[in-house]
Amino acid sequence: LMRLEGRPTIVGAVAINEVAGGQQQPMRQFLIVVRFIDGAALDELSREQGLNGARFARTADADENEVAFQIDATANGEPIGFIVWRPDLPGSRVIGRLMPALSVAALVIAILFSVLLVRLRSSLGELRKSELHARQLALHDVLTDLPNRALFAMRFDECLAETQNSTERSAVALLDLDRFKAVNDTFGHAAGDELIRMAAERIRSLLRPGDTLARLGGDEFALLLRDIKDHDHVLPAICEAIVAELGKPFPLLRGEAVARVGGSIGVTVVPDAGRNADDIMRYADVALYEAKMGGRGQWRLYSPSMDGGRNARDILKNELREVLAKGTASDADGPQSDPIVNGPGFGSLEVYYQTVHRAEAGYAASGAEALVRWRHSQRGLLTPASFIPVAEEGGLIDALGFWVLREACRAACEWPEDTFVAVNVSPAQLRRPHFAEEVFAVLEESGLQPSRLELELTESSLIEDNSDVYTVLKSLRSRGVQVSLDDFGTGYSCLSHLVRFDIDRIKIDRSFVSQLGTKANGAAIIGAIVALSRNLGISTTAEGVETEYQRDFLAALGCTDLQGYFFSKPVPLHELDCFRKAGSTAGLLTIAPGAVA
Known part of the structure; x- marks a missing residue:
């Protein structure tokens, strides 16, 4: 250097x-x-x-x-x-070399963190919505979005607590749709759900802002009407408006079907009826029962005198249950044709028969319809209208229907070979999975030919597209059992039922027969039904024939069979003289019009 x-x-x-x-x-x-x-x-x-x-x-x-x-x-x-x-700082060269990779890594981490933050916020939002939805489901009905039983109970308890130390009056009402089951069975559950939603909207539109409408389940609703100052005026106005609104037609299934159901309401006033929530709800239920028993499509305000009727109904239900239980036990010992007889206070069940006659010269008896009666030792002879609703409410209709079927088959074995016996079958029986086998067992036990048994069904029994019902009827008809459609034209008629379920007989309702000679519409409807049946090869039986004019007119229209008081009222088996001798038509009973069944 x-x-x-x-x-x-x-x-x-x-x-x-x-x-x-x-x-x-x-x-x-x-x-x-x-x-x-x-x-x-x-x-x-x-x-x-x-x-x-x-x-x-x-x-x-x-x-x-x-x-x-x-x-x-x-x-x-x-x-x-x-x-x-x-000079370079310590690690600066390493940092310089790693800086591109570190920058890319930092960018990726920042993106991932941002995505995670967004997802976290979204999850928190969804969790909050889910919590609100869970609370909504816990306190509201899914179908109608109305308060459910739990929320109604909470508001009712609040109402009771607030009215304890005040002069405020409130009202609790239970509302039940009439004939909802028939709509649900005939048109399907989708139509039933649509009907429930439409009914809820109609009721809600008539209430005040502070009132509560809740759905308790099925077709049952509850109303809590707060601050009824002048309840003698307000309650009738609200209840009558609801009954009138529910009585209007309901277009269902995009206008393909129209249902008329109506509604019944039971009301109780708080605190007039007491301060216990359970008692108040029971009072409203008793009032609802009275409204239904009074003819449906109306409302009733609870009064203490109503409890007697409800208790009597419960007693009747228990008595019928014991009658059927003892009758089933006695039948296990062997076939018998005697009525079910029980101890004092219960009486006996009996089967009465109303003859069916051919609409031809001589009007010979072609068969008879079996009708149950209850000879109560204290209440007298009870018709089905008095205890069939009790049997349905108490789940006894299956046992009762099976007993009538067995007794009718045993009795028909002694009749002429060219006659039949008709037995009414409830929708509940028809939906039993082994109903066909039970019928075959009764026929085998009694020895009655299947072709001589005719099962009468209501139109509500034939649930649209119900494969189970179709299978049961197909099995019955494959063995020769006859199937008839009762009260044709009065329910939710569907002509496809006649072909799909292979119906053998149509029974023309007495409401059409009673119009003969008074209204032209009656003759036109009957003529149309008879013409339809003739073209489909289906027999027709006109019910409610009470006059000679009706008999001759129906025979001229082409009805194959006639039934009514003009020929015979329902009578016990031992009074059924027309079947005492094979082929004999002597001894036909002629009853004056208006006789009581």
Whole structure:
């Protein structure tokens, strides 16, 4: 190292030995290399040694972030100058090399964090919505979005607590749709749900803002009417408006069906009826029962005198249950045709028969319809209208229907071979999975030919697209059992039922027969039904024939069979004289019109 021409210089020298001209004496030669280190050489040195921004300076004029290195001459140590550069911080080179990767990683992490944050916020929102929905479901009905039983009970308890120390009066009402089951069975559950929603909207539109309408389940609703100051005026106005609104037609299934159901309401006033919630609800239920028993489509306000009727109904239900239980036990000992007889206070069940007659010369008896009666030891002879609703309410209709079927088949075995016995079958019986097998067992036990048994069904029994009912009827008809459709034209008629379920007989309702001679519509409807039946090869029986004019007119229209008081009222088996001798039509009973069944 040395200064040459005022510039820092690196000088290198190397000796070169050669032999000249054949002489043995050597000559010393040197190769000298000179390189200035303040220009391109310094830049190259900077790159090789990693000296960022290296420069040559005569004095130590380094900045704060620079380092100065003194260069001394090799020969005498005299200072030549300074090399100044900016040193790298610890790890800066590593950081510089890793910076692109770290930047990409940081960007990915930032994106993932943002996505996670968005998802977290979304999850929290969904969780909040789910919580609100769960609370909604816990306190509201899913179908109608009305308060359910739990929320109604909470509001009712609040009402009772607030009215304990005040003069405020409120009212609780239970509302039940009439004939809802028939709509649900005939048109399907989708139509039933639609009917429930429409009924809820109609009722809600008639209530005040502070009133509560709740759905307790099925077709049963509850009303809580707060602050009824003048309840003698307000209650009738609200209840009558609801009854009138529910009595209007309900278009269902996008107008493909129209249902008329109506509604019944039972009301009790708080605190007039007491302060216990359970008692108040029971009072409203008793009033609802009275409204239904009074003919449906009406409302009743609870009074203490109503409890007697409900208790009497419960007593009747228990008595019927015991009658059937003892009758079933006695039948297990062997076939019998005697009525079910029980101890004092219960009486006996009996089967009465009303004859069916051919609409031809002589009007000979072609069969008879079996009708149950209850000869109660204290209440007298009870017709089905008095205890069939009790049997349905208490789940006794299956046992009762099976007993009537067995008794009717046993009795018909003694009748002429060309006669039949008709037995009414409830929708509940028809839906039993083993109903066909039970009928076959009764026929085998009694010895009656299947073709002589006719099962009478109501139109509500034939649930649309119900494969179970179709299978049961198909099994019955495959063995020869006859199937008839009772009260045709009065329910939710569907002509496809006649073909799909292979109906053997149509029974024309007495409401149409009673119009003969008074209204032209009656004759037109009956004529249309008879013409339809004739084209489909189906027999027709006109019910409620009470006059000779009706008999002759129906026979002229083409009815195949006639039934009514003009020929015979329902009578016990021992009074059925027309079947005492095979083929005999003597002894036909003729009863004056208006006789009581």
